[in-house]
Amino acid sequence: MTISHVRQGAVAWVTLDRPSALNSLTQELCTQFIEKLGQWRNDAEVRVIVVTGRGRAFCAGADLKAASEREPGQKDLLDVIVELFDTLRSYPKPVIAAVNGLAYAGGLELVLACDLVIAGESAKFADAHSNFGVFPGGGGAAILPRKIPQNVARYLLFTGDPISAVEARHYGLVNEVVPDADLESRVQGLGDKLSKKSPLVLANMKAVANEALDKSVEDALRHEQLVCRNHQRSYDLSEGLKAFVEKREPRFKGY
Numbered sequence: 001m002t003i004s005h006v007r008q009g010a011v012a013w014v015t016l017d018r019p020s021a022l023n024s025l026t027q028e029l030c031t032q033f034i035e036k037l038g039q040w041r042n043d044a045e046v047r048v049i050v051v052t053g054r055g056r057a058f059c060a061g062a063d064l065k066a067a068s069e070r071e072p073g074q075k076d077l078l079d080v081i082v083e084l085f086d087t088l089r090s091y092p093k094p095v096i097a098a099v100n101g102l103a104y105a106g107g108l109e110l111v112l113a114c115d116l117v118i119a120g121e122s123a124k125f126a127d128a129h130s131n132f133g134v135f136p137g138g139g140g141a142a143i144l145p146r147k148i149p150q151n152v153a154r155y156l157l158f159t160g161d162p163i164s165a166v167e168a169r170h171y172g173l174v175n176e177v178v179p180d181a182d183l184e185s186r187v188q189g190l191g192d193k194l195s196k197k198s199p200l201v202l203a204n205m206k207a208v209a210n211e212a213l214d215k216s217v218e219d220a221l222r223h224e225q226l227v228c229r230n231h232q233r234s235y236d237l238s239e240g241l242k243a244f245v246e247k248r249e250p251r252f253k254g255y
Helices: 027-041 077-090 108-114 141-145 150-159 165-171 180-195 200-212 217-231 236-245
Strands: 003-008 011-016 048-053 057-059 095-099 103-104 116-120 123-124 176-178
Touching: 003 027, 011 027, 011 180, 027 077, 048 180, 057 077, 057 095, 057 108, 057 217, 077 108, 077 200, 095 108, 095 180, 095 200, 103 108, 108 123, 108 141, 116 165, 141 150, 165 176, 200 217, 200 236, 217 236
Parallel strands: 011 048, 048 095, 057 103, 095 116, 103 123, 116 176
Antiparallel strands: 003 011
16 A cells, blocks of 8 residues: 555544555555545545554655656546546645645645645745656646745745745745644644634635636626525534524534
């Protein structure tokens, strides 16, 4: 296996498990990751996904040695990487990146596909594609300028130089920076917190937020209002209001 996985409470951890190759992405790794996400999609016991890496890297990008390997008529490495990132971006459950080391090239794009980013203080972020004459195909040029200031995004894209976790937080790429030794416990704590929220609310918030930047303000608000109206029929809203009146923690079910 090129990934390992474990569930801690309602938080499912996926660990990229190719430490000797800096957790670089292969077809096998991406395929296993996609399959596991598919298994968890409708699993009510799993409410939050965490992505991290084993060893000194979160992910160093695509495995360039494997990039040229392709059976005739089969998907190539870029196909499965894009499929993985698209799956994460549209996944109906919160996805947290626990960045434990280097996040370069496709590793940075993997970070961009996650909803929240918690980084260890030794983490570093770089686009790095330009260093090897490779064009980003997983969101580097398309998504990075939507996440951080344009001039910073262009600097990272053009130079390939890394920035620290603290710098990444300053620019808005990272939500929190914690001591390396505290990364797992902090992310687990955040995952536990999110797992107590309404899964339906979080899924709908993510869906509306994903589309908001591609709409006018008026259209984005209309979309939000339509989803809000539909949500008013849900069990989770009824349970949340009832819990508020009864002064207790709500027990959400996701419908």
